[in-house]
Each structure stands twice: as C-alpha cells, then as structure tokens.
Amino acid sequence: MENGPVSSYFGQHVFSLETMQKYMSASAFQAVLNARKTGGKIDRKMADEIASGMKSWAIERGATHYTHLFQPLTGSTAEKHEAFLSLKDGDPLERFKGSALVQQEPDASSFPNGGLRNTFEARGYSAWDPSSPAVILDGTLLIPSVFVSYTGEALDMKVPNLRSIQALDAAATAVAKLFDGKVTSVSVNLGLEQEYFLVDEALYNARPDLQLCSRTVIGHTSAKDQQLSDHYFGAIPSRVALFMKDFETEAYKLGIPLQTRHNEVAPNQFECAPVFSEITTAIDQNMLLMIVMQKVAEKHHLKVIFHEKPFQGVNGSGKHCNWSLQTDTGVNLLSPGKTPMKNLQFLSFYASVVRAVCKHDALLMASVCSLGNSYRLGGHEAPPAVMSVFSGSTLSRVFDAILRMEDFSEASEVQQSIELVNSIPEIIPDNTDRNRTSPFAFTGNRFEFRATGSSANAAGTTFVLNAAVAESLEEFHRRVSLLVDRGEEMDKAILAVIRDFLSEASPVMFEGNGYSSEWQEEAVRRGLTPVTNVPLAFQAFRKPESIQLFTRTGVLTPNEIEARVEVQEETYVKKLQIEARVIGDICLNHVIPAAVSYQDVLMRSIQGGKEVFGEEFKQLCKADIELYRKIAAYINALAQDSQALVDARKKANRMTDMTSRALCYSTDVLRQMEQVRDSADHLEMLVDDALWPLPKYRELLFF
Secondary structure (H helix, E strand, O other): OOOOOHHHOOOOOEOOHHHHHHHOOHHHHHHHHHHHHHOOOOOHHHHHHHHHHHHHHHHHOOOOEEEEEEOEOOOOOEOOOEEOEEEEOOEEEEOOOHHHHHEEOOOOOOOOOOOOOOOOOOOEEEEEOOOOOOEEEOOEEEEEEEEEEOOOOEOEOHHHHHHHHHHHHHHHHHHHOOOOOOOOOEEEEEEEEEEEEEEEHHHHHOOHHHHHHOOOOOOOOOOOOOOOOOOOOOOOOHHHHHHHHHHHHHHHHOOOOEEEEEEOOOOOEEEEEEOOEEHHHHHHHHHHHHHHHHHHHHHOOEEEEOOOOOOOOOOOOEEEEEEEEEEOOOOEOOOOOOOHHHHHHHHHHHHHHHHHHHHOHHHHHHHOOOHHHHOOOOOOOOOOOOOOEEOOHHHHHHHHHHHOOEOOOOOOOOOOEOOOHHHOOOOOHHHOOOOOOOOEEEOOOOEEEOOOEOOOOOHHHHHHHHHHHHHHHHHHHHHHHHHHHOOOOHHHHHHHHHHHHHHHHHHHEOOOOOOOHHHHHHHHHOOOOOOOOHHHHHHHHHOHHHHHHHHHHOOOOHHHHHHHHHHHHHHHHHHHHHHHHHHHHHHHHHHHHHHHHHHHHHHHHHHHHHHHHHHHHHHHOHHHHHHHHHHHHHHHHHHHHHHHHHHHHHHHHOOOOHHHHHHHHHHHHHHHHHHHHHHHHHHHHHOOOOOOOOOOHHHHOOO
C-alpha cells in the first residue's frame, strides 16, 4: 500500500501527455497529439525523439525492458519483451530507437488467424497505438499496440475497434453539426464494470477443471449459496479487502481510475468499476487491470476467476459496457435536457442507436457469444439471450406521442398533431428506471450493454456496436438532408426522421420482464433472433447485411470477417474439447476410484454385519446395501456415459468442416457432458466426504 491520498501517486507509472511534455520537444509532443487526434503518421526523426524520451522516463522508474502489448484474437493480451540493454564496441548502454517504438515483428504466428496468415507468409507486425498511453508494469514498459499481418489485415481485437471509432466519429459529427456547427468531432466513452470470483489458491490447485477450464465441470450445489442474498453488497471479507486495496493501488499507479468495489450476488463473487473514459483507453485499461488483478492475487494466495460461469447453480459474471457519445464541445449526446432543441438532438441520437440495435440484433448478440458466456446468458442472473432495449416509462410515453404525432402534454385533454419542436417536453434522466432483464438498457445518459462476458475483450462487442450506430447515423443524416432539400424546415425534418427511426426500431423496444416466457415468444414474433446455439449465432457475421455493414463503414474486409468467424468456431470447439476431456479424466481418475473406495467400506460393513448377526444383517445393514446399489448404478452410468462422450468427440472431430464440427460439439458433445456430470454430482452426495478427492462448492465459495 502507498502512503498518502491516491491523488499523490495516481498515474505515476503512466507516460501521460503531461509527462510527455517534460521528456520531448514541443514539435515531438505536437506530433503525438496529431497522431492521437487525426491518426497522422509520425516521421522517423520525431519517432526517435519520442522513443528517447519514453526510454529516459521508463529507465528512471526502474524499467529494464519494453514490449508492444497487443490484443490477439484469443481475446486476451500478448507481449514479447525486449531489453533496453545493447552493446556498442563491447560497452553496455540502453538503446530504444523510434523504429522499435513504432513497429515490432513479434512473428506470433501461433495465434489464431482464421487463415489470414499462411505458413509461408507468417510475419505479423505490432505497431504503436498513440491513442492509449504507455505504462510501466513489473519493470517493463508496456506500449499499447495493434497487431496486423504482413499484408496489413487485422489480426487483433483493437484494429476493428479503432476503425469503428473513426467511422462513428464521422457519422456522429455530421448529425451533431445539425444542432451545433462548432462540433468538430465526437468521441465514444465507455465504462466497464468487471465482475469476478475469488478462490483460495490451494483449493484452486486441487481442482483440475478450474486449472484447465477456469470452471467446474462437475460439482454439486452447496446447501447454502446465494439464496439468502446475504452476500450481495455485504461487508467485504478482510482477506478480500486486503487484496482489493493492493490491486487498486497498482491500478491507480497505472492511471486506472477505479471508483467502485462491492460484493456481488454469488458467494466469493465481486465487482470493480472505474470512472468513464475514452473507449480505447477504457478497454486497454480493463485488459491491463485483469493482468494486475491476477498478479496481485498470487501474493494473497488467491486465484481470480474471470470465467462467465465457473460454478453451476449460482450467478455468473459479466462485463457491463456502459456506452455513450460526447462531442469535443463537451456535450453528452445521450443526455436528455431541458430545452426542446436539446431534446431533439438527444432523440436523434437515441433513435439512431435503437434502430441500429434493432437492425443488427443478431449480430450484436453474436458479438458476445462464447462457450463461457453461453453457460450464463439466459439465466436469471444475466440478460436473456435475445436482444431488447429498455427505455423507461418517461421516454416510452414521449416515443408513443411522437409516433402518434400527438402533442405530449399530460395536462392537455385534447391531443393535437405535432407542428412545432416545442411540443417535445423536458426529459429528466432520473425519470428512467433500470431494467436488469434487458441486454441493452438506457440508464439516464448512456446505454448499458449487459450481455458481454466477464472474460471477454470488450472491443469484440464495441466494434460491432460502433459500426452499427455509425451506419444508422449516416442514414439519419441522409434522410434529413433529403427532406431539407425538398423544402422542409430543419427541425421538422429531424423530427420526421426520428419518428421513422423509432418506428423501425419498435420490434426491439420492450419495457417488460425479459425473463418471462411470454417475451421469449413475443421476441420471435417480432422478428428478433434469440441465441439458442452459439455456433449458429456466429453465422450472423456471415449474413449479407453484416458484411455490408462492416465493409461500408471500413471496419472489416470480407476476408477479415470470414477469418473471425473461423476463429470463433475453432475457439469454441477447442475449449469445449478441453472441457470434455477434463470431465472424462476427472470422472475416470478421481470420481470413480473414490466411489469404488467407498463401496469397499460399505462392503466391509455389510460383510461384518452378516458375520456377526447372520440373516438379521439384511435388516440391520439395509441402508448400507441400498446405498451400495445406488453408488454402483451411478458408477456404471458414469463409465458408460464417459465412453459415450469419447465417441461423441471422435464423431465431431472427424468432421472436416469447422462449422459442422462446432455444431456437433454444441449438441452431441455438450449433451453427453451434461449426462456425465449428472452422475458425478449424484455420487458427490453419496460418497463419504473424507474420500471425495475434490474441494466442494461449500469450500470453494466460502472463505
């Protein structure tokens, strides 16, 4: 722990803009600013000066190495460290050239690439992303970077997100200028709420499934878990509080503005959340935070679990994406206001967002799909696996009035046709309630996309959302311009397009209980696409309208789209393949031997009863005999189902087409795994606790 207030050491390991000015000339600093604002290139001379300043700052703070920190298609981060140390005529010196800052060739050919990199064209390049600051962690300068192929195609999560931000900036700025000609750019802000579990390190190491899959593939629910809701917002356990304080301290040094911490619903589940920041920085900091949390946890003999559903029967973990738009003049475009024109602007952007979500509902849900998240979505602790937008009662009444072309006035008994923008009322953000059953809810001045998984790189979701909204805003501006060209007054033209967009978005707008069976049926009738199977959901990326969206906005090329689907399918198959192998190994090497050992104990008891009591043993040992038979039945079922699981995997693995293989894993293999688990979980409740080889839920979930 650091002494003194957080403000005294916040950002001390960040090469911030303020710090840059102390280590480089005004011209070099301006080159960085230009690169951040416009994406302009930095020439070699300036790059050398920037690198020299960055190196001096890093070495002063004890750094010995540097690395380009990038985000491959694994969904995590990657780094290859290089030493500053070099030799000149046999003499040691620290060296860091501009060329090393701007670009590295880590090769990194083993990362998933979906066919974008052939073995004879395996070069991969990481390149500095000036939009996010460099930091020092564990004596290494971490330089935020993108990762591309030799031919320039995106091999990471960051490049599409940067492209989507650029597309959204252009589209949003054009619409914002309809209301304020001084606006020159629009940025995307993001706040990421991070949920996670903590488990004792020793217990974690005694569970092969947690070690290899980050989730328990078997395990009977604890008699007490979250049903009393006593853990939620409860007093933070002392051991956890110490861990939180330590990782928060390290996060503050790295400039991560953590603000919130609390117990979540499930036992040993917690959440932390930072202040909002620009989207690229927010995502980079979240990925960095996950690294820091894991490192600090080791010092406390804890393990952090970011898996979406590590324990069956209790709440899973998400990463809520709080998303908003802001002009360079400081206006939140999703914040309602007191004046009619302010609200006309708000409604323009609101309608554009919900229309985008409606038009690409399946694609947005596909963007959060993964094996881990499939165990969570649709449960009562997570959003349903079908898209809906919650607006709240106040906005819903405003939308209804606009659609009916009525004057919104609760005091008026006679509804009149809208003729003036002034008929739009004041909208107060706090009038909007929150709906935890909506995947995409409006919460006053932002949208909260709650379906993203806790282990995910949020860029995989935000680049889809950004692209969809950019497309919608482009269409909004086009339609308004057409009406104005035809002689319509600007405010009336804008209101007309708002009305059209709200009408087009109506299928996805829902104010009720998203968990209800009625909504699931209603959603299908409205034409929305529920996620019933993950590999099938991935196919949303291959739809013509999705390809058109990404290519039109410049976010992804057709090859990059196809590559990402292939990576998604392959990752799904491999993770489920690992889980299937692990559950088979655990059952054959741990569960069955433990059950047989307990059978031996029961058999000796039964035999002893017979020797002492004769025929009376049948009555005296009745419970032992019945228990033996139950265990024998489950052992036989477990052995049979485990072999059937092996056969299902072999069948799936023989399929050469990855889509077909993924579908087979998602049906036959997953279904067989559930049968295996059922027998194993029953045995856990029957076998002597002293003989059970794995830590149980009651031990894992309670310190």
